[in-house]
Amino acid sequence: MDVAISTLLSPIILFFMLGMGAALLRSQMTVPEAFSKGVSLYLMMAIGLKGGVEMSKNPLTTEVMLVLLAGIVLSFLIPLLAFVLLRFTTRLGQVDAAAVAAHYGSISIVTFVAATEAVRLSGFESGGHLVAVAALMETPAIITALFLAQRGSAAKAPVAGAEQGELVREVFLNASVVALVGALAVGWIAGVDGTASIQPFFTGLFQGVLCLFLLDMGLNAGRGLRQGWRQLEVATIGFGLYMPLLSASIAAGISLALGLPVGDAALLMTLAASASYIAVPAALRLALPEAKPSIYLTLSLGVTFPFNVTLGIPIYIFIAQAISS
Amino acid sequence: MDVAISTLLSPIILFFMLGMGAALLRSQMTVPEAFSKGVSLYLMMAIGLKGGVEMSKNPLTTEVMLVLLAGIVLSFLIPLLAFVLLRFTTRLGQVDAAAVAAHYGSISIVTFVAATEAVRLSGFESGGHLVAVAALMETPAIITALFLAQRGSAAKAPVAGAEQGELVREVFLNASVVALVGALAVGWIAGVDGTASIQPFFTGLFQGVLCLFLLDMGLNAGRGLRQGWRQLEVATIGFGLYMPLLSASIAAGISLALGLPVGDAALLMTLAASASYIAVPAALRLALPEAKPSIYLTLSLGVTFPFNVTLGIPIYIFIAQAISS
Amino acid sequence: MDVAISTLLSPIILFFMLGMGAALLRSQMTVPEAFSKGVSLYLMMAIGLKGGVEMSKNPLTTEVMLVLLAGIVLSFLIPLLAFVLLRFTTRLGQVDAAAVAAHYGSISIVTFVAATEAVRLSGFESGGHLVAVAALMETPAIITALFLAQRGSAAKAPVAGAEQGELVREVFLNASVVALVGALAVGWIAGVDGTASIQPFFTGLFQGVLCLFLLDMGLNAGRGLRQGWRQLEVATIGFGLYMPLLSASIAAGISLALGLPVGDAALLMTLAASASYIAVPAALRLALPEAKPSIYLTLSLGVTFPFNVTLGIPIYIFIAQAISS
Amino acid sequence: MFTRKRIELIIERMAYKRAGRILEEAGMTGYTVLPALAGFGNGNKWSRDTDISTSTDMVVMISIGDEARVTASLEKIAGLLGNHIGVVSVSTVEVLRPDRF
Amino acid sequence: MFTRKRIELIIERMAYKRAGRILEEAGMTGYTVLPALAGFGNGNKWSRDTDISTSTDMVVMISIGDEARVTASLEKIAGLLGNHIGVVSVSTVEVLRPDRF
Amino acid sequence: MFTRKRIELIIERMAYKRAGRILEEAGMTGYTVLPALAGFGNGNKWSRDTDISTSTDMVVMISIGDEARVTASLEKIAGLLGNHIGVVSVSTVEVLRPDRF
Numbered sequence A, B, C: 001m002d003v004a005i006s007t008l009l010s011p012i013i014l015f016f017m018l019g020m021g022a023a024l025l026r027s028q029m030t031v032p033e034a035f036s037k038g039v040s041l042y043l044m045m046a047i048g049l050k051g052g053v054e055m056s057k058n059p060l061t062t063e064v065m066l067v068l069l070a071g072i073v074l075s076f077l078i079p080l081l082a083f084v085l086l087r088f089t090t091r092l093g094q095v096d097a098a099a100v101a102a103h104y105g106s107i108s109i110v111t112f113v114a115a116t117e118a119v120r121l122s123g124f125e126s127g128g129h130l131v132a133v134a135a136l137m138e139t140p141a142i143i144t145a146l147f148l149a150q151r152g153s154a155a156k157a158p159v160a161g162a163e164q165g166e167l168v169r170e171v172f173l174n175a176s177v178v179a180l181v182g183a184l185a186v187g188w189i190a191g192v193d194g195t196a197s198i199q200p201f202f203t204g205l206f207q208g209v210l211c212l213f214l215l216d217m218g219l220n221a222g223r224g225l226r227q228g229w230r231q232l233e234v235a236t237i238g239f240g241l242y243m244p245l246l247s248a249s250i251a252a253g254i255s256l257a258l259g260l261p262v263g264d265a266a267l268l269m270t271l272a273a274s275a276s277y278i279a280v281p282a283a284l285r286l287a288l289p290e291a292k293p294s295i296y297l298t299l300s301l302g303v304t305f306p307f308n309v310t311l312g313i314p315i316y317i318f319i320a321q322a323i324s325s
Numbered sequence D, E, F: 001m002f003t004r005k006r007i008e009l010i011i012e013r014m015a016y017k018r019a020g021r022i023l024e025e026a027g028m029t030g031y032t033v034l035p036a037l038a039g040f041g042n043g044n045k046w047s048r049d050t051d052i053s054t055s056t057d058m059v060v061m062i063s064i065g066d067e068a069r070v071t072a073s074l075e076k077i078a079g080l081l082g083n084h085i086g087v088v089s090v091s092t093v094e095v096l097r098p099d100r101f
């Protein structure tokens, strides 16, 4: 448990709480969008490079392949579970339920990064290929969600022609996928020696930059919560809290089946539990404009993200230890 | 004196002069607002963390408490002195005089940071709690100034209702206060070990980032001066040069009374001498919209800031040495 | 040749290719303008400082002077050659030909930076004064081009009065000139000791930041090419590929004549071969608004820049080795 | 001076490319997109610096053209706005170079 | 098409929230705020990138609504502009969905 | 309310200072410049985040003034637009403080 404490008292989380507190107190403080976009690009390049370099160290095993596959499957299936739960427990309509489901099938790279730090702090290793898993889990959920949203309703395919291409590019070539996968490839190709000269920037500064970014995330999460919570019924907020635990347990089962080491298991669980708030919303504004951002954004950014970053991650690490012993 | 020289020839100051020169030569060079806002956020987090970590090393002494108190008192009283001087020596009206006074009672965090570097260069220590003093000195001056501006004039309270809350948040929860106090708390809680992993970012890069920021400050100060000096009578410009010295001497007296070490004394003097150009202007646009930014901004940013950063700081350090021996 | 390979597989180039690929695949990924402007400011300050510090180590020799002179001459004359070639081989009119010529006489600082890295990777030294050469080569080409554009045509002088001053400032005091020359001066004055405390920021992070910037450059180059290539006839695109080689060979001749060391020769060739896409376009929008940006920007950014960064630089280093042995 | 119509479309950032295609197809000779900073509508406030998934950002599209083309594009625009939140308004302006629009 | 009024308010960034409250109270159904980059007035020039205390920044607020509400809000707006520097102008526009405004 | 003219100038960033001088000389009391994000014209699209030499950026200049001055400035503006790409349009607006313009 003192792992949990030390995680909660790490500067990263403290800065997140600072931001969240300031937002809830309605401070006008903001981080310019252009700046935080640049910072998040840095984070994705750094995490991608790290993963690629580590993957370059040892060949692709079938285990690795299985984890990648597991990630894709999770991203495809979690939305189904989420959708059913939402339809039965909340008053959300088909489209909004499908939209929310997409977010929980996809991932939050910042949550993932916070988890890697926590795993490190707890003294465990984690494989570089988990970054690849993260990248692979971003998009399948969107496809499931679009299917769920049209299901039954003889609605015209939402998008066609130029729209189609626009959407496909947004889904498969959005900034985070390109940066993650691209940096992963660069790290893989350049390897340890090739990336030595750029490590001071991408590794040395990583935790520090993360503090700055999580301060901003806290501001965003806090504002999202303050502005949006009225739109959410209790059942929906509840979903934002138990769904991560559900997804994590499924991932725990898979980790057990695959016999993943503690670190990898914790990260896979975190990925399953985390909800997207950048890639998926953007894609859904194109594909499901009828879905209300005030619902899915508030839920994933205002409820689930804070939960995962503070309580969730320690729990997942704890479970990962339990199952792997 | 060679301390002064070495300060003046440090890259930080040289870059400031570069920016100021470019602006006076009417170069079109600019640093994007979003970027420099991000950089200044970094600087405030870094300085806050530094202070917090140092404070975590040794318990709060009464001396520390007294310095904090001194800072607050200075911020409350300096505006009174400034107001009287302005009313007697310049043609500024009540409102503009009060507005200018607010700026000189408050502080410039960049000047403070430049001073800490100069103190370090001069081979002196400074206590982390001075950062707390800086944070505490930001706002009291605004309250004094609002009182001075209304005084006599049976004017309606400037703001009420929603306005009221907006102003209060702007005054007590503006970005710099949140970042400074917040980072201070984080540093205090996390301590030396907890912040070890983020030091490369927040400590290692500090001086370098400061160069970049001071280049931008130079551009701003130079442009402010070039565009605004016509609006200032000689007496007002004079005020921008002697007021810092006055405030510094008062702070020197207090330092002597409290028997502060050289470094702390120099920094307290710098805080007293420095004038705000971010927090206070923003607050005054809300509370005293009648006051002319072209006057108070030009004076604090175009006259006093350059003076402090170049000549002022070495003088304050010099005096601090004198009194403490 | 394995030097060429190792250059092509260095993270810097890989990230450039990533960006270019993403753009050609029409990914929507972008780096916010404000952020990349800030990053490029950092790069210019860093390269300027580096050069200045190295120049501070040893006195100005006549050889250094001669190289500076050579750079200026190249920047003045290359546009003449480029203009003639364009007029004879392409359908470009006088004004557009002159505009394009200006870009090839001037330089691309990013290409220069990439070359310094490649030279370092290849195990050669390069003199700090090459940075000064880069700064000096930025503007003369513009003057030649304006002369070429007016030549014959009894056209009114393009700009006068306030316009005149605006243009002169844009040409001689644009951001890159100020940052480069200014940082060079700072490095020179502060020297090795004075800049020690800012090295972690300006030197330690350099390669890493460069990766981030080249990712952005790749996106820009790719988009420029994708959107603009239709406007270019084959002959013009050809010019964008052989002109660098021509300019480089002229520079090679000069290097041979001056007996420059390999590193310096390679960099001088790179400067000659590189084409501007920031300073010159901005100046030409003021001085030659009739010239079509879609032509000169596509050519210098979409064709020549990628060529130089990938194939060109290794070639120039190879030639530099050849002539200096 | 010649009379033309000016469409002003306040629409989500994610949708402006679609609106652009509609205007293009309707024969409008050009448009300009301005970023919005904040806004209010339907009782909801938004602000650019507080939405990381900039998906709720609004932009303002300005397009000047002749009445016929403007009317032509408006129907399709209305359709687009059926899905995406946004506001469209049309005003009358005078231009110097009629051939341009 | 239906006729509505369009308020265009050029006002300091620090004051736009107040203007927004005024518009809201007057019953306007929405507004959009655009950042300005630079400007000139009273012989003073300002530019966003050269004022660190972004307190002299201007923004442009656009709000479309029916004449009655617009008139109602204008008085209060005028009061606000008494303190804060800024400019207000009203023009006539045509909209598609009258119920919206 | 008093009737005035509103010039809206869509022009390259690099040229707005020149346009500003023209407006100033023509006696316009002020103008405001808004950054554009993207645009389309002559079959070319541009977008701010994809042009490092921000030289093809457009800005939108708004200037409100009385008819006489507006007409006076328009000729020179037209001349400027002869060189620089851009679009100018004029509309009629109502203002509160006539003395201001």
Ligand SMILES: Nc1ncnc2c1ncn2[C@@H]1O[C@H](COP(=O)(O)O)[C@@H](O)[C@H]1O
Binding pocket: D028, D029, D030, D031, D032, D033, D062, D063, D064, D065, D101, F010, F036, F038, F039, F040, F041, F042, F044, F045, F046, F058, F085, F086, F087
């Ligand atoms: N009809 C129009 N309406 C609005 N903006 C336009 C129009 N035509 C051109 N523009 C803007 O002016 C820029 C240059 O257009 P052009 O001069 O046609 O190349 C375009 O990229 C648009 O931003």
Ligand SMILES: Nc1ncnc2c1ncn2[C@@H]1O[C@H](COP(=O)(O)O)[C@@H](O)[C@H]1O
Binding pocket: D010, D036, D038, D039, D040, D041, D042, D044, D045, D046, D058, D085, D086, D087, E028, E029, E030, E031, E032, E033, E062, E063, E064, E065, E101
């Ligand atoms: N009457 C209006 N005038 C100007 N902008 C509006 C208006 N109504 C809505 N908007 C803008 O459109 C966005 C979405 O509004 P709504 O579709 O009502 O949710 C708002 O956030 C505003 O930016």
Ligand SMILES: Nc1ncnc2c1ncn2[C@@H]1O[C@H](COP(=O)(O)O)[C@@H](O)[C@H]1O
Binding pocket: E010, E036, E038, E039, E040, E041, E042, E044, E045, E046, E058, E085, E086, E087, F028, F029, F030, F031, F032, F033, F062, F063, F064, F065, F101
């Ligand atoms: N006539 C005008 N047309 C457009 N914008 C204006 C006008 N007058 C003032 N402004 C804007 O309002 C700001 C303040 O102007 P002023 O209140 O005259 O100091 C200026 O910097 C401009 O951005």
Ligand code: NA
Binding pocket: A078, A103, A104, A105, A106, A107, A108, A247, A271, A272, A273, A274, A275, A276
């Ligand atoms: Na998930």
Ligand code: NA
Binding pocket: B078, B103, B104, B105, B106, B107, B108, B247, B271, B272, B273, B274, B275, B276
């Ligand atoms: Na002070």
Ligand code: NA
Binding pocket: C078, C103, C104, C105, C106, C107, C108, C247, C271, C272, C273, C274, C275, C276
């Ligand atoms: Na060249």
